[in-house]
Amino acid sequence: MNSAQPPGPPIVHLLSSGGFYGAERMLLDHCLVTPGQHQVLFLDAPAELVARFRAAGVDGQGCNGLPALLAHLRRRRGERPLINTHNFKGLLFGWLAAGLLRLPLVITQHGFTPRSRKQRFYTWLSLQLCRTPRVAQVVCVAESIANLHRQAGVANAKLNVIPNGLPEGTALPARGHPGGAWLAGYVGRLSSEKGPDLFLDTLIPLCQQHPQLNAVMLGDGPERASLQARIDAAGLQARISLPGFQHDMRSWMARLDALVISSRTEGTPMILLEAMQDGVPVVAFAVGGIPDVIEDGRSGLLARPLAVEHLASQLEALYRDPAQAAELVAQARRTQRERYHLPTLAQRWSKVYLGATSEACA
16 A cells, blocks of 8 residues: 555445556556555456556455455455445446445446447446445546436436546657657557547548658557558558557657547546646547547647547648647646646545545444
8 A cells, every 4th residue: 555645444446357448547546646545356357457556556456256255345344444336347246245234335437338238238227226325426537427327317416526637747758750750649448439440530541641640559459450451451551550558658658749539438538638748639539528628729629529520630730730739738738737636636536435434324
């Protein structure tokens, strides 16, 4: 644990995860900055993810199945830990455990991806469980996610909107490639909800029109082979690359001239906040919590959701106008520091935790 962290209630986070993505980055930073005695139970996760949390000073443990979770929580029952869940499996297991052991329960909703019948069922069930008295508080990372809960009948009194934030960081040096190649980047899982296909719909024509414009897609996922096939068919293998999942994103941020977020659905993307902090201009679809963060034309450029031609025109405008890029970067840095600063947001989280613990003790 982080010894500099102020005291607070014991908090057990439940997370099912396949790797270190946005929610995992948020949770790691959250545990290091937010007051409380944090422990992360990974309901299923690769060993290297658990090790990454431990190396950062966070108590992370694997926990296979509901019986193991209940046994673990029973051993800690005397401490009256608060359960904080972070995805559907975590929510379901946490809801059951909180009821059986009479422990306070907070649900963190990072976003939904209801693109299949199974995912739509998970979304529906998540919203129904949040309506129950067993859930003390629901924290949504974007107003659009909170609205889904209100529409489902979740009491407004238990809803909180706390966006993701970043700890203190040092911005990367200013970019500039006069007369050289210009690099647009995609960062995220190569799966449908993140829109990697829409990124290529945008970048392939632009790369064909502008010989100095290149692209990189950082991440891995089920669509990798089909994306590579499209790049190969366009003859752009030398200019659009897929180097896979990256552990060192800061070195890549130093090379990007623009971050393109082509997601079909989002909460408050961590990579968006990282780009703002690191001085990378952002061009994105106005989906989920992105319009809550980016003011079009001031701190970034937004396109209508899924409108590839609009996204391409916004990116091309940025490519043609370095002065505009510099203005967007300056405002984005101010916005991130003023509104998405994790040490400040941690105070709001602390109130949620203390409130949920007080309700359980009443």
